[in-house]
Amino acid sequence: MSAPSHIVVIGAGIIGLSVARALLRDGHSVTVIDRDPAGDKASFGNAGGLGVTEILPAAAPGLIWRIPKWLADPLGPLSLRPAHLPHLLPWLARFLRSGTAAETTRIAGALAALLAPVYDDMLSLLEELSLTTDLHRVGALWVYDTEAGFQRDAPAHAMRRRHGIEVETISAAEARRLEPALAPMSARAVVTPQWSHVSDPKRIVDRLREQLLARGVAMLPLEATGIEGRAVVTAQGDRVAFDTLVVAAGAWSGRIARTVGDPVLIESERGYNATLPSPGVTLSREVIFAERQFVATPLAIGLRIGGAAEFAGLDAKPNFRRSDALVTLARRYLPDLDPRGAVRWMGHRPATPDSLPVIGRSRRRGDVVYAFGHGHLGLTLGPTTGRLVADIAIGRAPSVDLSPFSVARFA
Template sequence: MRHVIVIGAGIVGLATAHHLLTGGVRVTVVDRDPEGDKASFGNAGGIAVTEVIPASVPGVLWKVPGWLADPLGPLAIRPWHAPRLIPWLLRFSRAGRPSEFTRIVSALAAINARVYDDLLPLLAEHNLHEELQQLGALTVYENEAEFNKDTMQWDIKRAWGIEVRTVSGDEAREIEPALGRSITRGVFTPQWSHVRDPKTLVDKLRQSLLARGLDIEVGQVCDIRPGVEGRAVSVGLSDGRWITADKVVVAAGAWSGALVRCLGDTVLLESERGYNTTFAEPGVVLSREVIFAQRHFVATPLRCGLRIGGAAEFGGLHAPANFKRSQALARLAALYLPGLRTEGGTCWAGHRPATPDSLPVIGASPRHPAVIYAFGHGHLGLTQAATTGRLVSDIALGNPSLVDLAPYAISRFN
């Protein structure tokens, strides 16, 4: 039986393990803290298949100074990290050129179009189908001018077959009565869904995979050594142990960059830290995820409460979290959800693994074909995990790919 090591027990690593086990492969997941906190636990829970627009859109750079001027605004760059961020920012700016933008949209649409084909069977096989709430999402606006600014993006989504229904403020309140009068416009996207609780999903999936024969090794991977002629590959742990397998999948989220570098490959990957507050007793009821487009935050009704989240903070992997951001998002939400009780919430921060072109890295290492990359999903890691797992397992098993993998290749960073 073939043996594959997957580094990372986040949603991407576990979904990959699922597809490999289904393909008859022996799988060992290695994680320094398999049950510990990670982006896959605290995210907003959105299965955001409609999100085919990258972060870098034409003209976005003009908005950056305004965002940065607000210390608790939607975008922050920690000053000491700014010099290290320059190559990433230059590439981000290039991704916003019209020709790049079109290429990236089509690559995001290609992967998102497959999401339910891969996610629904995965959930069903692990008896997790009830974790998914297929109720669509509502994007809301405070005024016509802001709504009009997004017209092009909605048109692009329509052109990619995404169902988009514009609604008035009153119609938005019929869909979500908790919304205040300041909402004057909305867009309902029925294909979006959300999970009841991302942490429960990951925990249950991990337990179900263990029951199906998955091995989990606890350890910090600090080295990867490919064998001769791309055959066996060994993974070195910080306690001195080595584990050898036929292939290794790097699914270590925002920490994947260090592992890529030890293999001699190049990537531009940053931690884009996000924040949220979850209110167990919010005093308001939402049925589906609501996206507050102008203010760049979302509210998702989860089993554990109403989660208000957003923000994009670039400060590297080691900067302490600034939970004032979580609190600021909660205060902002209270402006639009008038009944929201903002006492007693639980603050959280997590590292999104962000590439400058908003595309994940999926594919074999050009130098070492026994190593396969599966990271860099940014805002869409929960959404794209099942499909990434499917694509990675096809690479490992030598099956033809269901999607053209060229746009996700790590070689784009050379």
């Protein structure tokens, strides 16, 4: 094992901060660089779910045939800005390749292994932050509008069961007994008891950042533009020296990896939500509207209706009509929903085409470690990723086979 050293982490989202925490535990001195450490980010406004059942790649078999219908529907889950299409094509080509039966099986195995220790790692973090009561281990309810939609998901649920994930099929009437606020319009439902949600993802990230500051982590409000020798170069003209660098800059990480010489396929899969402070309905668990691809999570700050996948790049302005569309859709399922005071939000999911994060060393430099690309699972996988990166940094054998997550797959 190597000796503790000075480690710079780029990114103060849930991934970067979890990495910083794990490195600190190993005795390293840690500096975090973020253009706005306490500013808005995907890690704040996400749906708050610990999706430990989510082992299937987004490019599920058969998905391609549903894309035209989704794109044509103004309330649909997918949108694409035409100007972004040329940039997206290489990512899209790789995305479609990830939907074959063989790839789905391989990816599901890799994600199942990575997700297995999530609760151990998350509970350890929440205990340290005195936030254990913010974790609600009450499962999730998936509702299906049609029998056909339920049957379409059957192979995915079968794959989950093969990996030991509990998926219980229940009737629509039982679903309404669990969540009486639901309109009587679902055909089928399933319950995934291992799913859980938190009271407010932002509260976890804020408290973690404050605790790290109190424990001596330097948090520099700088924008990294590249790497020269053993220093991060910033837009402000500073050079921040490191022994080891961890890139945990969410959807922006590809830009930094390219300056190191590692090609990466990563896109911003822009997601939207609306948080309703006085929703007028009560849900006791996260509800997943499986065919419409959106969720409703009962957070401490209100009911968060979230979803959508918009491919428009990192710099286009948000289209908050997508948040409004989610509320319109949710009112079909939750007729008493009160949308007044809705807070609209957009965030950048760091999406790789194979739905696997990048966790591991650069191909070009032994002193650069990557921790990004967590897509829909960044909150879920934050503390686990932190622990694995600390293992890499100090030369300890990681508890999970990290080869499926190597950046080399994009070479």
